[in-house]
Amino acid sequence: MEEGQGIRKGPWTEQEDIQLICFVGLFGDRRWDFIAKVSGLNRTGKSCRLRWVNYLHPGLKRGKMSTQEERLVLELHAKWGNRWSKIARKLPGRTDNEIKNYWRTHMRKKAQEKRRALCSSSSSSSSSSCSSSSGPVKFFDSGGSEISASSSTKKKGEENQGVGDPNGYSMDDIWKDIDMCDDHEGLIINQDCNYSCPALNPPSWEYYCGDSSWKMEEEESKLIFSGYDDHNGRPRLAQANQNFFY
């Protein structure tokens, strides 16, 4: 299709963002290939969509996950597994990508800690499953401190390899391990989480994400988009949008 000649990749520029916002305002957030073409952005429709959904979409929240959100993610992941988009729909303002990323880093870290705690508490026994030197190496063992003592020269990126990885350690394995750890704490999670999070289930996000009932005139998009944040280079869009929508 459009693949081939001069298709841009990599980070988006401010100019590109503005352009995309304008064209989405004009044509809606559906026809991505069309938007990619008419906008003059040398991007694929896919890339445009992704940029919009994960970054430019109004109503996106920024910043750290709250404890409530974190718990909800845990709860929903336990229920649905890696259905990130589904989970994201229950977390207004959060994208599947964000949740996915969050899960990968934070949950893995937590799992490591839990695992370590378990190991230390049962270290007097044979604790073969905790061994970092024999038997199948669990994913988060590979990033754990015990191991890093022996392989502390871990290069950047190696932890990612753990995912796909040399030991054939798949995502499923990771989830299994995490679940294992969660089993020890599952009750706690459920206890803490027996709220249904009413505040997190308003129809509003469905509305945003819904079938592009969202429309924005070009002028409005200009107003909303007031430039980039000084600190992180992100558009000030999200914040402006809060005002726009609420």
Place this chain on the structure above:
DNA sequence: AAACCCCACAACCGCAGACGG
């Protein structure tokens, strides 16, 4: 001060399902 490491996050890739001609 420099090197290294870890974390967070943006972005890409491949695949599958939906949809229209």
Place this chain on the structure above:
DNA sequence: GCCGTCTGCGGTTGTGGGGTT
């Protein structure tokens, strides 16, 4: 029913910033 295209999703990778040694 078939085929091509578009869209959405999940997995993976790349990179910059901040903290630590």
